[in-house]
Amino acid sequence: MVVSTWTAPQRRVGAKLLPLPPLPIDIYLLVLDQFVYEPDLQSLSEYKASLLSLTLVCRFFCAMVTPKLFNELVFDGDDDCEIASMSYGPHNAWFEAASSGDQSACALMKKVKKFTLSNWRDEDDPDEWKESECGLLILRTFSRFSSITELNILRTPIADDFMIMVYQLPNLRSLNIKECVFLPLADPLPQPNSEMLRHRPLRLRELQLGHVDNFKYYRKSMALFVTTSALRILKTSDSQLARQVMKKQMEIPLECLEIPLVPGDASILSDFLNRTPTITELWLESGGFEDDEPPPPVLLDIHPDALPNLKELHCPTPTLPQLLPKRPVTSVNLVESQDWMFAKCYDNVDLSPLTPTNNNSHLQELVVPYAMYSELPLYEFIPKVDTLVVCLPLVLSALPCRGILRALCTVHERKPIMRHLKLLPFGGINVVWAFDLVFQHQLIVDLLSPSFPSATAISLNEGVEWRCDPDTKKWKPVMLAPELYRSLLSAGEQPFWMMVNATDFEGLFIGLFKEEDLTAEILHRLGSCEACASADVDNAARLGSPDGSVGVEEFFLATFPLADE
Secondary structure (H helix, E strand, C coil), X not given: CCHHHCCCCCCEECCEECCCCCCCHHHHHHHHCCCCCCXXXXXXXXXXXXXXXXXXXXXXXXXXXXXXXXXXXXXXXXXXXXXXXXXXCHHHHHHHHHHCCCHHHHHHHCCCCEEEEECCCCCCCCHHHHHXXXXXXXXXXXXXXXXXXXXXXXXXXXXXXXXXXXXXXXXXXXXXXXXXXXXXXCCCCCCCCCHXXXXXXXXXXXXXXXXCECHHHCHHHHHHHHCCCCCCEEEECCHHHHHHHHHCCCCCCCCEEEEEECHHHHHHHHHHHHCCCCCCEEEEEECCCECCECCCCCCCXXXXXXXXXXXXXXXXXXXXXXXXXXXXXXXXECCCHHHHCCCCCCCCCCCHHHCHHHCCCCCCEEEEEHHHHHHCCHHHHCCECCEEEEEECXXXXXXXXXXXXXXXXXXXXXXXXXXXXXXXXXXXXXXXXXXXXXXXHHHHHHHHHHHCCCCXXXXXXXXXXXXXXXXXXXXXXXXXXXXXXXXXXXXXXXCHHHHCCCECCCCCCHHHCCHHHCCHHHHHHCCCCHHHHXXXXXXHHHXXXXXXXXXXXXXXHHHCHHHHC
């Protein structure tokens, strides 16, 4: 709808017109521009409800707000229900109307810029989605979403006819496909001279493709689709797709590259990195273990003047000498996927590339696995860093939290000087202490703050950060993931809450809710920390220490038996 065809709303009180001139349209537009989604203040559903109310004010407001209301569409299935028996709600009627050519329904589809299709995967019968009522409706109407710039397909079967329509979206900028299964092809997908690829969006900037099944039939067409000079971000767990893109002898000014590190692709990767100076973020994940043997080291041949703009580096430690020295890297991540599951041995790892003499810029962030921090004296390599992140593997989840942190604090006498200490446990916020703010505060005051005196910010998970007030020296929590915590705290009876208890600190959790949204269940959930304290004591007892204060030697013998061997 064109703004110039509308006049500004008349000023009135109820039905009574006021003897005042109308406000300029620009004033109303400035007011409406203030209605933006802020997760810290409201949930997405509350934001959508506010927009819906604005559309009822007048026709002008309706015309201006409707694009905001339909800007993002999430079409989510239900993992617990059978696809064939599901009720699809209001989407069903909307798509039915659009498939029959209803002008209003089709016009609304053109407002959608961000489309998410998720959780329609049936592990037993992936083909069921394609033949279901919902799948057929999507297939018949998807081409009408011609304004989509960002498409997310998560845990949903993908058929060839749907993929062809995706390739033909004229305004697509970002394509994200995760945990999907690609259905077998009746015929090969069309090749590059076909209608599909001749109309591909040459402005595609981002592809994320990870953990997909049966992708081999689609790999060639996908490589042809994304390999353009507009591509800026490539993140894929499919090494063969990455190889096909990197082998193209054309300039692809990538800024972010995240791919598996495969020994057989060392020369192709080296050549691509040497001729792509635009890369600012590089993430290389080494292959998995086979027969308990680590993959062979990958030797890259990187020119000294290559990667002049590299800022963030995530790589296996053997490639650190080839990628880090003399480059303006501000963040280094040395955690591999295996580090999240169990403790590896790092006693022979060379971290000398981290030293200030080998790195042109001040390294601001270092991310290491717990075993590496425990076995190597980081202070000797990097005496000062702004943020130190230590990742805790799954094997530690059965041990008492206080014992884990006591070992962390005492294993080295000298520690790097840091401003921010982050401890990231496996499972994110799904750990017993994530909702127990009283317990977190005790751990910081009793253990972490005395052991890391330079730290003015400490995180025990990604959702809450504790900051030290410079005047009072008291530690206060700051919420970093309000919508996630709000949704979990307000959820009904879940198995999650049988293991986790929540305690508030200075009203941080209570402040996530409006007064009318604070149900008796939420208030009860924030009532005490007895469950968490009990769970921690039980875990400690299994190690023969009732208060969790296990000795460092005993703790590591229980935690890292492989390193002992």
